[in-house]
Amino acid sequence: MLEVNESTPVAARRSQSRLISLCINGEWREVAVKPRLTLAEVIRDSIGLTGTKASCESGTCGACTILLDGRPVLACLTLAIECDGRQIQTVEGLAEGGKLSAVQEAFLDQGAVQCGFCTPGMLMSVTALLRENPKPGREQINKALEGNLCRCTGYNAIVDAVLQASGQGVKPVME
Amino acid sequence: MILFDFDYERAATLRDAAALLARLGDDARALAGGTDLLPNMRSELVRPGVLVGLSGIEPGPPGLEADGALRIDAVMRLASLAQSALVREKLPLLAESVHAVGSRQIREMGTLGGNLCQETRCLYLNQKHDYQFAAPCFKRGGDCCYPFPRNDRQTCWSVHMSDVAPALMALDAEIEILGPGGTRRIGAADLYTGSGLKPLSIRGAELVSAVIVPAQQRTGWGFHKSTVRGGLEFGMAVIAVSLQLAQDRTTCAAVRVAVSAVRERPLRLASVERMLTGAPLDGQRLAQAATEAGKEINPLPHHGFSRRHLLDNIRVYLRRTLEQAVERARSGCA
């Protein structure tokens, strides 16, 4: 028999803001959030990092993909209040000391960026993929990126960028 | 962006969550991965006053019980489940079905329990209603049905789209439910009512806590999710097959066939199973069974697909999935 006692968390007044700590791209930030705010809104508005994009807000396009404790997730379907104490990496955190990552360079070398709106989410998904699978085949690349829509490039250049970044024999097509 | 206020409580354990839900009543909902609940909150299909967050609850890894059954915590993320070596080895059908869900990101966020407990879907339902279909339909507590205007208020033909449910049904899985009174177990199929209005049989303060899949005797399996694009989408039909051949490697000793994304609940095709059990599984028999399946399912047209096309699709892919299962059963490897 379950008993509700003093140790059970009690729901307080509706919609209490909480102070949460987020480690964003290696920096701890403290921010007050209402429960209804998504991580995308908090990253973009409260923290002010607008690299993460808002496009469909219902999890169907991948433009808002960030890494949460290293895993690629949709910031638009994550409540910020659930991210207290967690590590978040956004597109702004990919370059280290101003030096672009191999993935970022590969995207530029392969013409995998046109309008650039899908690019941040795409880069995060690719970065996650290559961390766990340094030499993915086409099937694996497709599976890892199926949640990231792109309307400009037709995806071929993006696949080539992944192959270049993972050292699988694709040479830059842009100088 | 969710345009109404609600509160949030984080549960440290599943028991705490169940207790909280019991205490808070109908105004509270459990939040697992959020990939089903949050879009529905955004479109205001549901407007809970409080969310009980489960993301602080760490799932244990899938574990083998004494009788060889595999126990999986409901809060396990689908991506972890798909990557589990144990699950891939013992239950490849389940692994395959999990791998078919949504996208990588959705699988990283969504949980096993959440996938099973997702709301049913309908084009008219799953959108914001600021200026389209503003008058609520039956499922939204209103007075009409947009796609099927002649339906009465007891009938909602929204469709349950879970990719994982049919696999679990084909594996004779049980669902463990945790409530204020403790835990209970039901067969996977019994999680579903068959009503689009209230698709799940579990009560408000109950949570799916685990899935228990018995040790499998059947070595043949097949899985197919029909989509237009090959990924990212919900299915037009989702088919799971598990079967065992007799010594002669042709006669069906035992079979389970389950289908989802066809009706208000995932279905075990008992009639098809009867037709196949004890029969030689040649091409003709499988084709017959696949045609029979259409009648047994009686699919609902959904998401822009006509009934006729769904029947055509099921007929071909159920046959192919059965063939795949037979092939696997014959080769002896799972």
Next chain:
Amino acid sequence: MSELSYVGKSFRRKDGPDKVTGKAVYAQDVKLPNTLIGRILRSPHPHARIVRIDTTRARALPGVKAVITVEDTKGIKHGFVETPRYPPDQEVLARGKVVHVGEEIAAVAAVDQLTAQRALELIEIEYEPLPAVFDPEEAMQPGAPEIHRSHAKYAGPHSNVGGNTETAWGDVEKGFAESDYVREDRFECQLRTHGYLEPHATLAHWENDKLNVWTSSMGSFVKRAKLAKTLDLPYSSVRVHKTYVGGTFGGKIDLYSHEYCAARLSMITGRPVQVVASREEIFSAYRHAQPLILEIKTGVKKDGTLVAQRIRAINNAGAYRGSGVVVIFLAWGFTMIPYRIPNLKYEGLSVYTNHTVRAPQRGHGAPKVRFAIESQLDMIAEALGIDPITIRLRNARGAGEQLPNGDNTHRGGLQDCIRLAAERSGFLDKFGRDRKSPPGGTIRRGIGIGVSAYMGGTLIYPNGSGVIVKMNDDGSAVVLTGAIDIGQGSETVISQIVAEELSIRMDDIKIISSDTDTTPQDIGAWISGMTYVTGNAARQAATHAREKLLEVASEKMGVAADQLVLKDKVVSHRLDPERRLTYREVIAHSVATRRGDTIIGEGYWRTMRDEPNHPSLATTKGRWTENYAFSTQVAEVEVDIETGEARLVKALTVHDCGFPINPALVKGQVDGQISMALGHAFMEEVITKDGYTLNPNWLDYRMPTIHNMAVSEDADVITEQYRVGQPYRTKEVGEGLVSGILAAMGNAVYDATGVRLHGTPFTAERILDGLKRLQYQAKTARKAKSGTLGA
């Protein structure tokens, strides 16, 4: 021929680093303090009279700073087309009645999202629903609900005609009579949409009598003009700032109500106002592409030579004129460019329906027209026993051909495109293979070809582009251009041209773009003219600067200008490189001796220098463009004949874009269009019912994912060249390559299955239905033969 250092090379994008680091600022990313949230109240009815609207309760809600309806505007109309024949027809907010679901009726500005939402809910509106009509052929019937009166100059019997186009040459009836073979077909295409990843977003800030606007668009100067007009402000009081743009494809040209509303709300409140459209709003209330019905009757000689063609196009225009009157003109254009047609009669009707208004979408009618014409041509070829390559070569225009409208194909390379496409793809070896000897299993492969042509730049406001090249005194340069980079790479291309003309490095060039205060006017990114028009303006500006550099250097060095060469920011004697000056020295000398002339180069360009206007939309009379881009595309598809599921396996695009300034950017355009076309072909459809959009999201409007990409090869038939100091002619490559491949896919599906579809999309259901019909016909034929068909 001199070696080019920059033009013709695949340089990395200038804006690439910003885009991969998240630094690129799009309209939704611009932040100003004290910004209010703007939201639009939209019509729930496809057609209704507004009986009463009361915003009192909304205004009274704490946190609401302004609410506007059409009464709070100047009542100035706007339209995609604004000509004497087609004056602006749309108010920024509905007046008196609403004519489509989602039409804008009111707007609110509030301190936060929740308050804005609540304010919308507090606006009280009483509607009187009116009969509505959704099918254009029904809307045309006398007695159909009248959305708007038919155009005054339209003399025909139909209702709801927003505009019409008619033109003819020769005598089609005589032509048909003289033809050896005539056939008539009807084609219909689905409603599809742009699917740009970046939602519409606008931030407007009225401050110190100046309106500052950041908005996602295809042309800042068009937006300025229309905002200024509807707000009744001088252009100098409206500044449209540069933003990065996240994809457009034709869907962000018009003035949108939300842009006006953001501006007006800011003018009232004195605070910045931001409006961002939700994805559902974009799918259900914004502009989609134009679904065309095409009825085509064609007569040919028995060798396949075209003799006569009669075409009728009906556009489902939606509830305002929109770009419908343009697409019915273009449908004629895209018909008559690729092949010689001695006798033609064309009629196009743009018909109002109670749907959302239409906008151009990549190809602006060409995909639908070429799909229809190329499908029919293959049917004709089969009936005559001619292969698809031969029939096309027989009819394809060559270089230097005069077109019926007075234009010329110049160095058009269509014949070469067809030949190269056939050769590269091994077309004739593969064509008909699976139909002749079906392989085992259920997969059939088919190959199809499609020819198309497009234009590179025509005359639409603002008609011309200017570019300024400002030398910095160290020899580097800042280039001011009104061009807007929507992803196509305009900033990179312009940099390459300037680098080439001035012989400075790409890194020495900084582009300031797309700001109506600080950059010169530009034609915008929506008539496929950037590379030709703005590019030549940039070339001219750089040339101007170069000439000044040479003049000053010549003076200082005491050498004739034609004896000097420029390379890498150094001017030196052609024969004696030791006699040299750096640009820095030259510019310093210019400042010292020429009254401070810091060396600024000015350039401007327009297409059709000798024509004042765009041809008549109604009669097609008048010269249209000086750049025709031709293409031939080949599609290889696979179809599962048990399920009807089809997919594109391989695409080959042979095009004559002129010459590629940046080959990798050209390839990017090709790939993007293949992807868009395959979406159009197999999976995309905006599903509407009674004016409502049933699938306003990306789960149910299926755009291609990475799973659906095909191998995409391209080959350039290079017909033009680039020479430093000379005007160049490129054509276009960003829009015209959706059409040929779409047609090719239709033809390939036929080749694989024998199923001929007269409409897109080629869904599994339609293909399967076609296969079932063929099986039934075959069975019936067999029964008839064996005499078992019952009486």
